[in-house]
Amino acid sequence: MADPMRIRASMQGDKVLVRVLMSHEMETGQRKDESGSVVPAHFIQSVSAVHNGKTVLSAEWGPAVSKNPFLQFQFAGGKLGDKIQIIWTDNKGDTRTDEATVS
Amino acid sequence: MRKGLVAALVVLALGAGSGHARAQSDADTLKGIEKYREALADDNPADLWEARGAELWAARRGPKSSSLAQCDLGKGPGVVKGAYAELPRYFADADRVMDLETRLLHCMVALQGFSAAEATRRTFGNGGSRSDFEALSAFVAAQSKGAKMNVSLEHPKERAAYLLGEQMFFYRGGPHDFACATCHGESNKRIRLQDLPNLTDAKDAQRAYTAWPAYRVSQGELRTMQWRLNDCFRQQRFPQLKFASDTSIALTVFLAHNANGGVFSAPTVKR
Numbered sequence: 166m167a168d169p170m171r172i173r174a175s176m177q178g179d180k181v182l183v184r185v186l187m188s189h190e191m192e193t194g195q196r197k198d199e200s201g202s203v204v205p206a207h208f209i210q211s212v213s214a215v216h217n218g219k220t221v222l223s224a225e226w227g228p229a230v231s232k233n234p235f236l237q238f239q240f241a242g243g244k245l246g247d248k249i250q251i252i253w254t255d256n257k258g259d260t261r262t263d264e265a266t267v268s
Numbered sequence: 269m270r271k272g273l274v275a276a277l278v279v280l281a282l283g284a285g286s287g288h289a290r291a292q293s294d295a296d297t298l299k300g301i302e303k304y305r306e307a308l309a310d311d312n313p314a315d316l317w318e319a320r321g322a323e324l325w326a327a328r329r330g331p332k333s334s335s336l337a338q339c340d341l342g343k344g345p346g347v348v349k350g351a352y353a354e355l356p357r358y359f360a361d362a363d364r365v366m367d368l369e370t371r372l373l374h375c376m377v378a379l380q381g382f383s384a385a386e387a388t389r390r391t392f393g394n395g396g397s398r399s400d401f402e403a404l405s406a407f408v409a410a411q412s413k414g415a416k417m418n419v420s421l422e423h424p425k426e427r428a429a430y431l432l433g434e435q436m437f438f439y440r441g442g443p444h445d446f447a448c449a450t451c452h453g454e455s456n457k458r459i460r461l462q463d464l465p466n467l468t469d470a471k472d473a474q475r476a477y478t479a480w481p482a483y484r485v486s487q488g489e490l491r492t493m494q495w496r497l498n499d500c501f502r503q504q505r506f507p508q509l510k511f512a513s514d515t516s517i518a519l520t521v522f523l524a525h526n527a528n529g530g531v532f533s534a535p536t537v538k539r
Contacts, residue, residue, distance in 0.1 A: 168316060168319075168320065169319065171311070171315050171316065171319065173311075184310075184311055186311045186313065186315055186316065188316045190395060190396065192395075232313075232488045233313040233316060233488070235310075235311045235313075237311075
């Protein structure tokens with residue numbers, strides 16, 4: 166089970182500002198280790214944000230995204246106390262879901 | 269003769285002008301770098317290490333199946349808040365001046381029953397191989413955010429450590445005849461785009477010391493003072509600095525005490 170994400174969600178006017186810090190190696194698959202063998206690719210491939218059962222953001226990522234990715238986005242239609250879920254899945258099939266409350 | 273004098277004066281004037289222009293663009297470069305650092309500081313990946321450190325502090329581990337919750341960092345067993353700002357300090361139970369990582373090692377051995385070899389198997393993390401010291405340091409440091417550096421030199425061993433650290437700071441050695449002071453003994457110096465704090469100047473010392481431990485973007489890891497000193501030794505082409513050695517602690521005492529009065533802001537984000 167991967168490390169938990171740090172999610173902060175706050176009201177900015179009538180929109181919800183969501184900031185997510187994910188813990189992931191985001192290995193591109195291009196690097197080589199000390200012995201010369203390729204370090205296998207291991208990166209997040211898809212991210213989605215769910216609010217009240219509705220997907221408000223979905224993303225397809227590739228090896229260009231850096232280690233421990235930071236994602237920030239805004240969406241309309243949320244209010245204080247609502248729950249936001251962030252789900253990521255990587256190329257090895259690992260997945261992580263975390264939740265935060267809009268405060 | 270007069271033509272030469274006029275020519276010389278013109279060259280001087282031009283030289284002074286371009287010097288001023290260079291100073292201006294240096295200041296702009298610094299501003300640009302500061303802006304970049306501010307942008308990075310939002311959602312510092314160090315938060316991930318801090319969260320893991322908090323878990324490690326509370327988790328029952330080791331042969332004694334015990335947590336670190338009773339570890340005394342100098343302000344009483346289990347008191348983490350403000351502890352980093354007063355480290356390094358003398359600990360009577362070990363009869364030794366210790367910095368944070370040395371003290372954590374002590375508690376891992378004394379409270380949790382790990383052997384020193386086991387506990388120091390991975391002192392500096394690397395991708396998948398994580399270091400418990402880095403996570404715990406991030407956690408403990410974060411609990412001193414906002415506190416003023418207050419390292420005491422009351423105990424004779426603390427004073428001795430400071431003097432040894434000072435000696436080390438100015439000691440030239442290695443194949444390049446380097447001392448810490450070679451890079452850090454003068455103001456307004458930089459290596460490429462990295463400005464070098466003058467660690468003998470109070471303001472620079474405060475600004476530098478209170479920013480560690482830090483998430484080093486180029487390393488993709490959270491790095492501690494033990495790592496910072498170890499890497500300085502590497503850059504100077506000195507022999508490898510031993511983790512939790514008297515030398516590492518003495519240098520830390522010297523740097524930390526010179527930073528007294530500075531407001532602690534770690535964990536920060538660095539290049």
